[in-house]
Amino acid sequence: MSDVNMPKLSDTMEEGTVLEWKKQDGDEVHRGEVLAEIESDKASFEIEAESDGVLHIVVDKGSPVPVGQQIATIGGEAPQRQEKEARPDERRAEGGAADEQQTAESEESGRRDDQEPSPDQADEPAEQPAARSQEERPAEPEAEPSSARAQAPAAEKEPESPSDGQGSPRDGLKVSPLARRLARETGVDLSSLSGSGPEGRIVKEDVLAAAEKAGGRRPAETQPSRPQRRAGAEVEVEEPNRMQATIARRMTVSKTSVPHFYVTVEARVDEAVRMRQQLKEMVPNADRVTMTDMLTRACAIALLRFPEVNASWVDGHFERKRSVNIGLAVPPAQGLGLLVPVVHDVADKDLVQISIESRQVIERARSGKPSQGDLEGGTFSISNLGMYGVDEFSAIINPPESAILAVGAIKDVPVVEDGRLVPGKVMRMTLSVDHRVFYGATAAQFMAEVKRLIENPISLVVPPDQSAVR
Numbered sequence: 202m203s204d205v206n207m208p209k210l211s212d213t214m215e216e217g218t219v220l221e222w223k224k225q226d227g228d229e230v231h232r233g234e235v236l237a238e239i240e241s242d243k244a245s246f247e248i249e250a251e252s253d254g255v256l257h258i259v260v261d262k263g264s265p266v267p268v269g270q271q272i273a274t275i276g277g278e279a280p281q282r283q284e285k286e287a288r289p290d291e292r293r294a295e296g297g298a299a300d301e302q303q304t305a306e307s308e309e310s311g312r313r314d315d316q317e318p319s320p321d322q323a324d325e326p327a328e329q330p331a332a333r334s335q336e337e338r339p340a341e342p343e344a345e346p347s348s349a350r351a352q353a354p355a356a357e358k359e360p361e362s363p364s365d366g367q368g369s370p371r372d373g374l375k376v377s378p379l380a381r382r383l384a385r386e387t388g389v390d391l392s393s394l395s396g397s398g399p400e401g402r403i404v405k406e407d408v409l410a411a412a413e414k415a416g417g418r419r420p421a422e423t424q425p426s427r428p429q430r431r432a433g434a435e436v437e438v439e440e441p442n443r444m445q446a447t448i449a450r451r452m453t454v455s456k457t458s459v460p461h462f463y464v465t466v467e468a469r470v471d472e473a474v475r476m477r478q479q480l481k482e483m484v485p486n487a488d489r490v491t492m493t494d495m496l497t498r499a500c501a502i503a504l505l506r507f508p509e510v511n512a513s514w515v516d517g518h519f520e521r522k523r524s525v526n527i528g529l530a531v532p533p534a535q536g537l538g539l540l541v542p543v544v545h546d547v548a549d550k551d552l553v554q555i556s557i558e559s560r561q562v563i564e565r566a567r568s569g570k571p572s573q574g575d576l577e578g579g580t581f582s583i584s585n586l587g588m589y590g591v592d593e594f595s596a597i598i599n600p601p602e603s604a605i606l607a608v609g610a611i612k613d614v615p616v617v618e619d620g621r622l623v624p625g626k627v628m629r630m631t632l633s634v635d636h637r638v639f640y641g642a643t644a645a646q647f648m649a650e651v652k653r654l655i656e657n658p659i660s661l662v663v664p665p666d667q668s669a670v671r
Contacts (some may be wrong), residue, residue, distance in 0.1 A: 204253075208248060208268070208273055209268040216268060217268065218239065219239060219260055220239050220262060220263075225258075228256050229255055230614075231250060233248055236273065237262075237658075240444065240646060255276055256273055256275055257275070268520070287307045311603075343572055357360055369408075375401060375402040377398065377402060386495070394411055404564065404568050405568065431603060458573070460635065460637060461636070462633075463631055463633055464634065465593065465632075466651075467629050468627065468655050469616065469625055469656050473656070473658040474492075476659070480552075480662075487552070491556065492608075493559070493583060494555050495661055496585070496651070496655065497632075498661045499651050499661060500547075500583065500606060501525045502661075503654065504548070506650060507647045510581065510647050512603055513600075519638065522580040524548075524580065525547045525548040525580060526543050526544065526545045527543065529543075530541045530585075530605075531563050542565070543576065543579045545560065551665060558591075581604055583601050583603075588627065591610060595633055604635065604638075604644075607630065607631045608628065608629075613626055630652075644654065
């Protein structure tokens with residue numbers, strides 16, 4: 202018997218909610234099969250079975266559970282127990298005589314004394330009274346267990362037959378939870394799609410593109426339902442989900458308790474744009490290198506040279522981090538809040554490695570299946586809104602980090618070069634700083650180094666060199 206506990210996916214996660222059980226109570230499961238979809242404060246993700254056996258569901262979907270608390274068990278006793286539990290029910294269905302029912306209950310109670318798992322392993326939901334007596338339990342077959350009732354809607358929404366087109370785990374399709382949900386809501390047949398995600402995984406963009414092509418519902422119509430109420434003729438009040446509420450709370454704490462100040466620089470990126478194009482044409486696996494990837498590499502080098510920026514203020518003291526782990530703020534996906542997946546040990550990776558890994562962690566986060574560590578451990582963050590035409594903005598620091606770099610659009614403007622007015626490409630960057638951790642002069646020096654590196658991009662393709670640390 203092994204426990205299935207609520208995992209801790211990020212360093213800020215305190216509790217999670219079971220959005221949907223992918224398996225029914227009493228189902229036989231195998232190692233690696235998806236058991237449930239969990240919502241944390243940052244994303245929804247799937248958890249998989251770590252052993253073979255029979256699933257005993259302890260917590261119904263929709264119930265918040267603290268990190269580390271048991272939500273299910275996997276063991277081998279359920280098939281035999283369920284077979285015996287069915288006998289009294291069958292006899293009641295045939296005769297319904299009271300004396301037969303009492304005899305069956307007595308026999309079942311005796312069998313349970315020998316074979317029933319311990320109370321903490323019983324397949325009752327966590328919110329059911331824990332003090333139920335052994336004499337009461339045989340009566341349970343008369344009414345469907347609450348955990349089974351909770352599963353019925355999910356089974357109706359997501360049939361597991363290969364012909365249902367909804368990408369159930371048994372049909373061989375690799376589908377993200379978000380894509381599967383959107384397919385149900387838009388009527389898209391997943392079996393007709395070719396996935397664009399890793400290893401052919403069908404992701405949200407594939408479903409939305411198919412829905413739009415078929416004239417289906419637009420993305421705005423496919424948002425997961427949340428409790429709503431009307432407040433007058435002109436106002437609609439919508440309750441936030443757990444993730445949105447957590448983001449709102451954390452950003453409020455950051456903005457009101459962290460003393461922010463801001464430093465802005467403007468960089469010439471003509472050479473960076475040219476080199477990016479050359480990399481795409483000449484270097485294997487560099488065809489998708491972005492300006493954000495180049496900035497990630499530049500910030501990693503600068504953080505090595507200014508370790509005080511790669512630090513936090515924790516309980517009245519400084520904590521300087523030995524690793525450079527850079528979080529990349531990405532736009533909210535359907536049903537998800539603002540995500541900041543983390544590329545770890547960036548200082549030890551070259552530009553192509555950074556490009557590949559950043560795409561992977563972003564895709565896993567947005568598909569609702571981040572790996573352990575994808576959303577935690579960040580020491581510095583980058584938020585790039587340039588693709589939306591934003592010239593300049595200031596970002597809110599993501600605690601416990603001490604700084605975040607906000608990046609604007611690349612613009613073609615007239616610039617002065619050697620006394621002449623020439624066309625040039627410029628990009629504005631603003632660093633938000635926790636004034637408790639480092640001060641204006643350090644922030645200015647750090648930004649000057651990032652500016653120097655991005656304006657001389659050949660330095661970004663040089664292999665990582667730890668000797669650069671001062």
